[in-house]
Amino acid sequence: MFTWLGSLAIRRARLILIITGVVVAISGVLATGAMDKLKVGGFLDPDAPSSEAAELIEERFGGQADLIVLVEAEEGATVDSPEVREAGERLTADLTGEETLSNVVSYWTDEAPSLRSEDGRFGVVVAHVAGDEHEALQNTEDLHAAYAGSIGPAEVTFGGWQGVNRDIFENVMTSLVIAEAIAIPLTLVLLLAAFGSLVAAALPLAIGVLAIVGTFGLLSLLGGFTDVSIFSANLTTALGLGLGIDYALLIVARFRERLGLGESVPDALAHTVRTAGRTILFSAVIVAAALATMLLFPLYFLRSFAYAGIGVVTIAALAALFVVPALLALLGERINAGRLPWVTGIRGGDAPFWGRLARAVRRRPVLALLPVVAGMVLAASPLLGVQFSTPDERVLRDDVASREVSAVLDEGFTGLDASALQVVTDTALDAPAVESLASDISERPGVTRVDASVGSFAEGRPLDGPPADAERSGPDAEWLTVSTSVEPKSEEATDLVADLRGLAVPGGGELLVGGTDAELVDTRDAIGSRLVLAIALITLVTFLVLFLFTGSVVQPLRALVLNGLGLAATFGIMVWIFQEGHLSGLLGFTPQPTDSAMTVLVFCVVFGLAMDYEVFVVARIKELHDQGMTPDAAVEHGLARTGRIVTTAAGLLAVSFLAFGTSSISFVQMFGIGAGLAILLDALLIRGVLVPGSLALLGRSAWWLPGPLRGVYARFGLSEAAEPEDAAAGDRDRTPATDPVGTRG
Structure with missing residues (x-):
């Protein structure tokens, strides 16, 4: 399959790029209307008793109050002052006449003491805004434009759940623009530092943008016939930019490596697609499977992230497997054009630091593992006091109107x-x-x-x-x-x-x-009742894919254990920051219990991305092991050749997520900072220390495969015939045995 893909890129490069251009143009047109179709909300189970209660109240009684219009009298006056009372009565009459409002109750017409502040400075009008979440948001926006602000001797401010929703929408849009303004330029700078070439750096960035545009086009289509949360836009930009760059980075780095060994462009491209292309396919399957489990939950907030995540991963992988090879076929040696003489960049071959790190870890694995594991366990300890909740007005900063x-x-x-x-x-x-x-x-x-x-x-x-x-x-x-x-x-x-x-x-x-x-209560039940199934499915799919990828039952188990440790440390840090309130002054949020739905989202995203880097590293280790290297040598050289790529990719992806730390909405900050920290933790500590350390302890047993499963792997496993590696691998590290993976004890 991958040999055919490489051949196709060489023979039909221009046709592939023409088709890509047409698809991008169509996606771009669709994407322009995406934000108008995305909705704020989706945090509730529509079939839960609380949702049924709200629907029944709306159908039979006109709906419960979800909009609070606060009227503040000017300095020295009260809501009972003649001028303020007149303004309040006029406001009440106007709101009562609005077709989008029902059950309007006002202090100035109903004389309810509960609608007047104790000091007399404030009075309120409460009402229900008609429509579903999307329509209610638009109706609230129209009402806000018509009534918010000064009305003679008083000031009108919107609050209540609909006012909060409106402010969340406004802040999401602003946060998205700010995050992109930070992430894209910084990503380009990091790409230039990674490649040292303008052309090579521009290619991964272009693929990331392609993934984002394509996914927004997909969300626009989906928004036409199902509910899609506006927060999926955050994942689209962060994951689209990150994964598009990750996959393109892997392809371009391997291609430049082969060119550096003296291979012709067709041979280098064929080898690149056959090896790195296979890695990308397995990575995409695992990441997509992790994100797809969010489809199990009834909250369309989570399902929306599944739509966006599957779309991003699929488009990024297809672009890496078809578009990038086509571009490389046309560029050839010009991939290194526009070199920056003061930047070394990734030019293939071993990275000495990562090779030395792997060598040091495998010589004393226990000594290397213990402090890292202890540190992660300590980081995970705040989970003992975790509390879960749902979003309310506290997700906004305290100076926001609602x-x-x-x-x-x-x-x-x-x-x-x-x-x-x-x-x-x-x-x-x-x-x-x-x-x-x-x-x-x-x-x-x-x-x-x-x-x-x-x-x-x-x-x-x-x-x-x-x-x-x-x-x-x-x-x-x-x-x-x-x-x-x-x-x-x-x-x-x-x-x-x-x-x-x-x-x-x-x-x-x-x-x-x-x-x-x-x-x-209902949100906890909706998530909790399906969480075990979601985790079981993620674990099963990950195990099967890694088994088919590595031909070992030990490698998937090791990966799952290390991934679980990293997830525990990540969630512990998130609880420490966002629930216990550390760094709240710096980040500008209000500490509160951990958001239930956001926890599921971070779990699925972080799990998938951790396995993404697992595949990157293990793919190269397995490739060298299949060529006959000893387990220790395969780990050392495999990490030397992937460590720099993985850390570069992780740094670029972390930038995309950490940029959301600038958001003015606390659960968006939690998502961005949590995912960004998890990526860095995984790339630096888990891939850099725990993977080589655990493989050193396991030795040859890391590749063990029970006899009954050897036939299964032989039939269904995806592998390419091993090719002689370049001399840098070191003949001294090869073993005379060439028996298949997993047959040695």
Whole structure:
């Protein structure tokens, strides 16, 4: 197969590039409309009880309040001042007339004390914004443009979940531009340092851009008939640039190496595609398989990353296997054109540092392994205190408008509970049944108030106050709001959700509980119930692919163990930074429990990329081992020839991810910094120390293959016939035996 690919690139280079140009042009046209089709949200399971509760409330009662319009009186005035009251009444009338709003409730028309701050400086209008997540975002944007800002003697600011969503969208767009502005120029500089040639450096960057454009075109198509999260754009740019460069780097470096040995362009290209091309294919399969497991989860936030990740990996691999060889066939020796005389760059052959490192590690593997393993275990220790949650306004910086609204509500208002639980039944209840249910709920620990169609209740008794809200009762549903004194998203809050869901509805029917705490319970369940299956599938696919790649059952197990250690260290560092709050001052975020969905995303991305570099290194070691080198010599020379490429590729990919550390959204920072640190940790410590150290301890048993599986590998394993390696490999390191991999004890 790979021999044919190399031949195709030589014979049909111009045709391949013409087809590529057409595909890129079409993708570019599609990509221009991608951002308009991507949605903010996707953090909830649409089939969860909390989602069903929200849908039922919207269908039967017009929807629960998700937009808070905060009105601040000018200095020296209050919301009851004549001018401010007039402005508030006018604002309320205008908002009530908006077709995209329902259930508009205002301090100036409803006279509810809970809608006025204790100092009288602030008053609020609450409402429900119509439409799904995408439509609600656009509606909120239109409302913000029409009403936010000064209205005479007062200032209007948008908050609530829809206000938060709008600010998240605005900040995502800004963060994306800033990250690309940092990553692309810095990547070009690093590529020039890596290759020392303008032409060679430009080629991997072009492939990275091609992968990004192609994936945005794919996301645009998918966004036309399914929900796709806007956050998938972050993965598209980071992974597209990184993997496109990784794969092109491997191809170009191997091609230049063969040219440096005196081979002709056709021979060098054929050898490159046959060896590096095979490595890229196996790498792409493992990375795509890791990302594909996110399709198991019902949250379209995670599924969107699977769409983007599979698209990026596939396009980057195809470009590396077809487009890069075609370009190299046309460029030939000119791949080294535009040399920078002051830069050495990667020119093939062994890298002395990595060879010496591998030699030092294999001579004293235990001494080398112990401090690295101990350091990773220490880094993983914060995982003992990990807590999981879902996004809220705290993902934004504290000077963002919707975040400021939340702070004002928390500090200055009593009785306005934005985190209240919403209880809804799917059947009608008569007044005595509603009174019984509301009274029962109000007696639960942590419940301070229950508002129902027959009145408000506390501690099992009806409260004096505003008249009952008859609109909370429908012909086939009943809606109650439960205010609590417990900390939102705490264990007490989630226990209360479970308690309420266990209540029986008088006369029968189903009781559904919604609200932020219920959403947290359902999100944990949605992720937790599928996490074991996702990990099992990733492990199985990785084991099978590495088995077919290496012809050993020990190599996949070793890779999985080391990868697991690296993942544990990465997540421990993330908890230390983002949950415990270290570096929060430097990065400008608010410490909070670890985001559940983002943890799954980082796990899948980091696992796939770690295996990407595993394949890069082991491919060369296996190639040398198959040619008859001793295990120690194969490891030493294999790392010498791949160490510089892997660390260069990792550095370039880490730049793409770490650039998102500049984001003003904390979970985007967590994604970028977590993935970037994991990549560097993997390339430097795991590939540089743990791989050669573990292989030194394993010796020949690293390539062991049980007898019953030898026939399976012989039939299904992908390998190329070994070719004599250049003299730099060292004849002294070869063994006289030439038996197949895995047959030696």
